[in-house]
Amino acid sequence: MAQAPGGFPLIQELVRQRKYYWSNHVGQQVDAGEFDETDLEACIRSGSVKKTERDRLGNSVGNKVYVIVGRDAKGRRFYTAGKILRSNGHQYFFITAHQAR
DSSP states (O other): OOOOOSHHHHHHHHHHTTOEEEOHHHHHHHHTTSOOHHHHHHHHHHOEEEEEEEOTTOOSGGGEEEEEEEEOTTSOEEEEEEEEEESSSEEEEEEEEEEOO
16 A cells, blocks of 8 residues: 655544554543543544644654644544654654643
8 A cells, every 4th residue: 555645644544544652641631531542533534734833852754743623533623733753664643632622
């Protein structure tokens, strides 16, 4: 299968293939039942990039953090921020996530 182009199409493909992981902060929210993995996946499937920011750690592809707003598995507005990392190919890293305001 051909690799998706970079940016948001690549993020969507990585999430579709379950090539992602998340920060301790997101993990704590999942463990607390605030949302679950299906909400993160639904947000990426349904969402769009609202803005990109400079990656302060500088370890992401293109030095970018993507702010994505979409819908969770129940159809509510949902916010995520994350970045593409090179690790065993590419993986997406969820930095933070929550219900959108």
